[in-house]
Amino acid sequence: xxxxxxxxxxxxxxxxxxxxxxxxxxxxxxxxxxxxxxxxxxxxxxxxxxxxxxxxxxxxxxxxxxxxxxxxxxxxxxxxxxxxxxxxxxxxxxxxxxxxxxxxxxxxxxxxxxxxxxxxxxxxxxxxxxxxxxxxxxxxxxxxxxxxxxxxxxxxxxxxxxxxxxxxxxxxxxxxxxxxxxxxxxxxxxxxxxxxxxxxxxxxxxxxxxxxxxxxxxxxxxxxxxxxxxxxxxxxxxxxxxxxxxxxxxxxxxxxxxxxxxxxxxxxxx
Amino acid sequence: xxxxxxxxxxxxxxxxxxxxxxxxxxxxxxxxxxxxxxxxxxxxxxxxxxxxxxxxxxxxxxxxxxxxxxxxxxxxxxxxxxxxxxxxxxxxxxxxxxxxxxxxxxxxxxxxxxxxxxxxxxxxxxxxxxxxxxxxxxxxxxxxxxxxxxxxxxxxxxxxxxxxxxxxxxxxxxxxxxxxxxxxxxxxxxxxxxxxxxxxxxxxxxxxxxxxxxxxxxxxxxxxxxxxxxxxxxxxxxxxxxxxxxxxxxxxxxxxxxxxxxxxxxxxxxxxxxxxxxxxxxxxxxxxxxxxxxxxxxxxxxxxxxxxxxxxxxxxxxxxxxxxxxxxxxxxxxxxxxxxxxxxxxxxxxxxxxxxxxxxxxxxxxxxxxxxxxxxxxxxxxxxxxxxxxxxxxxxxxxxxxxxxxxxxxxxxxxxxxxxxxxxx
Numbered sequence: 001x002x003x004x005x006x007x008x009x010x011x012x013x014x015x016x017x018x019x020x021x022x023x024x025x026x027x028x029x030x031x032x033x034x035x036x037x038x039x040x041x042x043x044x045x046x047x048x049x050x051x052x053x054x055x056x057x058x059x060x061x062x063x064x065x066x067x068x069x070x071x072x073x074x075x076x077x078x079x080x081x082x083x084x085x086x087x088x089x090x091x092x093x094x095x096x097x098x099x100x101x102x103x104x105x106x107x108x109x110x111x112x113x114x115x116x117x118x119x120x121x122x123x124x125x126x127x128x129x130x131x132x133x134x135x136x137x138x139x140x141x142x143x144x145x146x147x148x149x150x151x152x153x154x155x156x157x158x159x160x161x162x163x164x165x166x167x168x169x170x171x172x173x174x175x176x177x178x179x180x181x182x183x184x185x186x187x188x189x190x191x192x193x194x195x196x197x198x199x200x201x202x203x204x205x206x207x208x209x210x211x212x213x214x215x216x217x218x219x220x221x222x223x224x225x226x227x228x229x230x231x232x233x234x235x236x237x238x239x240x241x242x243x244x245x246x247x248x249x250x251x252x253x254x255x256x257x258x259x260x261x262x263x264x265x266x267x268x269x270x
Numbered sequence: 271x272x273x274x275x276x277x278x279x280x281x282x283x284x285x286x287x288x289x290x291x292x293x294x295x296x297x298x299x300x301x302x303x304x305x306x307x308x309x310x311x312x313x314x315x316x317x318x319x320x321x322x323x324x325x326x327x328x329x330x331x332x333x334x335x336x337x338x339x340x341x342x343x344x345x346x347x348x349x350x351x352x353x354x355x356x357x358x359x360x361x362x363x364x365x366x367x368x369x370x371x372x373x374x375x376x377x378x379x380x381x382x383x384x385x386x387x388x389x390x391x392x393x394x395x396x397x398x399x400x401x402x403x404x405x406x407x408x409x410x411x412x413x414x415x416x417x418x419x420x421x422x423x424x425x426x427x428x429x430x431x432x433x434x435x436x437x438x439x440x441x442x443x444x445x446x447x448x449x450x451x452x453x454x455x456x457x458x459x460x461x462x463x464x465x466x467x468x469x470x471x472x473x474x475x476x477x478x479x480x481x482x483x484x485x486x487x488x489x490x491x492x493x494x495x496x497x498x499x500x501x502x503x504x505x506x507x508x509x510x511x512x513x514x515x516x517x518x519x520x521x522x523x524x525x526x527x528x529x530x531x532x533x534x535x536x537x538x539x540x541x542x543x544x545x546x547x548x549x550x551x552x553x554x555x556x557x558x559x560x561x562x563x564x565x566x567x568x569x570x571x572x573x574x575x576x577x578x579x580x581x582x583x584x585x586x587x588x589x590x591x592x593x594x595x596x597x598x599x600x601x602x603x604x605x606x607x608x609x610x611x612x613x614x615x616x617x618x619x620x621x622x623x624x625x626x627x628x629x630x631x632x633x634x635x636x637x638x639x640x641x642x643x644x645x646x647x648x649x650x651x652x653x654x655x656x657x658x659x660x661x662x663x664x665x666x667x668x669x670x671x672x673x674x675x676x677x678x679x680x681x682x683x684x685x686x687x688x689x690x691x692x693x694x695x
Contacts, residue, residue: 027428028591029425029426156443156567157561157567159569159576159577161443161446161577166431166432169449170445170446170447170448170449171446171448172447172544234541234542235542237542237543238544238564238565239564239565
């Protein structure tokens with residue numbers, strides 16, 4: 001990890017996280033604006049790091065697991081920034097940035113090496129991969145929001161709101177933000193999968209090849225669609241829906257780790 | 271330009287005395303007129319609230335013991351023997367007066383630390399004085415600074431964010447659950463004074479709909495007449511529970527009026543949407559085990575009181591940050607004021623030198639009758655240019671260079687050096 005862009009990105013993400021935490025503990029305009037500014041800077045540098053990685057491996061940054069993770073971290077940070085701009089809330093930042101940082105560190109832990117060119121490339125493939133990773137980023141945001149919901153809900157029910165509790169978004173807002181993130185995720189995943197099927201057909205002459213990655217992705221789409229249906233029902237609304245959202249994210253982690261590493265044929269890295 | 275402040279507040283005077291020294295809007299204008307017409311103050315502003323009566327002013331130049339004169343005026347205006355105000359009045363001058371006003375605007379001098387109402391009262395007092403023509407450049411700048419301090423302290427610190435009254439704490443809790451209340455409904459059970467406080471806050475926060483239930487329907491009618499909403503018959507209590515997102519109870523009853531079973535039925539009927547119950551009754555009006563139901567939040571008076579106590583401590587912890595903002599704004603004001611003082615000295619200096627130059631020219635040119643008009647004009651222009659170069663241009667630099675002013679320590683030295691006495695030439 002000697003790439004100057006990677007080091008600078010790491011610095012800016014860390015600074016942004018520190019300022020978000022500071023802003024949560026002691027809200028101040030300076031810390032809040034500083035945190036957002038650092039995040040914007042980190043996103044810019046991260047983008048340059050992704051370009052640099054592509055140049056070194058002679059492929060798009062998602063052609064290996066590390067590049068894919070890095071793109072995931074970038075999209076996660078970008079999605080959060082969009083969410084912050086829409087809802088004007090910075091209290092979620094301290095919970096999203098650690099995930100961004102950890103994924104970014106994992107992604108850039110090893111040096112980028114040129115890889116064998118994949119069997120096919122093109123805009124449709126790029127569209128497929130980017131949308132799927134965007135969907136995972138949106139699901140990651142919904143996971144964080146659900147965790148915050150459960151914490152805040154517990155504090156409110158136990159009358160232990162504390163200092164930080166007054167700074168989190170309202171439960172209703174958290175619930176709506178979670179549902180929006182899941183909807184974005186489901187939409188991206190559905191379109192991304194459709195693009196993947198078309199691309200597979202062009203490449204192999206068939207849409208379906210029974211790859212475990214595809215099966216797990218369909219399961220992910222199904223469980224998140226299940227969430228969107230259940231989250232508004234009497235029995236599930238509130239904490240149960242949040243717990244379900246957290247549970248669903250385990251499928252995303254499983255898909256990203258075990259499936260990508262060991263089970264998939266066509267989506268397998270290395 | 272001196273600034274004086276004479277006043278009393280909830281810390282220095284009893285409520286009886288504060289009532290006697292309070293100013294209505296008309297009295298504030300009349301007092302301002304009298305203070306200026308009697309030559310005590312050149313600029314003046316009265317800030318009068320239920321907790322304080324304060325007179326801010328800029329005395330006329332050369333006035334001696336203007337603060338004492340204002341004190342005597344204050345007593346006379348309210349027909350009080352001067353001795354009666356002894357020990358209750360505080361007196362601040364210049365920087366200390368500015369600091370006091372800025373602390374008042376920030377809510378640091380309020381009975382309820384960080385309360386927001388005082389900023390509106392300062393704004394209103396300033397508007398009245400400004401419209402009445404009682405203020406001048408100094409008080410205008412000072413009060414505009416105070417309003418800026420008030421805004422900054424409230425936006426940059428958390429001194430006024432967390433609720434410190436039980437009624438408001440309940441409403442703020444509702445916002446922690448539902449977000450904005452303009453899309454939510456509240457049911458008020460009991461129409462006493464406590465309920466009224468909650469309803470007032472709910473209306474301030476834009477609650478969408480309000481239903482009020484009371485054993486004595488007339489009280490509920492009175493409350494809805496004041497704040498809006500609908501009266502629901504007491505007999506319909508069980509059915510009414512299905513409708514709201516927030517229930518506030520405050521009735522006198524030996525037994526809980528809302529049982530767990532009643533809440534459970536209501537939750538089932540309302541599709542388990544979140545329900546906040548604020549129980550302000552003593553003894554409690556809502557069965558304690560209702561809090562175990564899914565998606566319900568139950569707070570009683572003790573819970574809210576505990577929150578209020580925590581919030582008070584949190585507000586106190588914000589004082590250093592507020593004081594830092596105040597110090598920053600005081601420095602800005604003092605810097606401006608020093609600039610104005612320099613401007614006044616320079617104006618006097620220019621007038622003095624112009625008069626001296628005219629006298630000098632008259633005296634010397636009288637003995638030089640051989641000079642033409644053109645030569646005389648040239649001579650006068652040369653003399654003016656010389657004076658500007660030697661004295662006035664360097665002096666003008668004082669206006670812009672604050673460091674230079676700081677070095678000069680006492681601007682009055684300039685007056686002595688150039689014999690700039692107050693009589694205009």
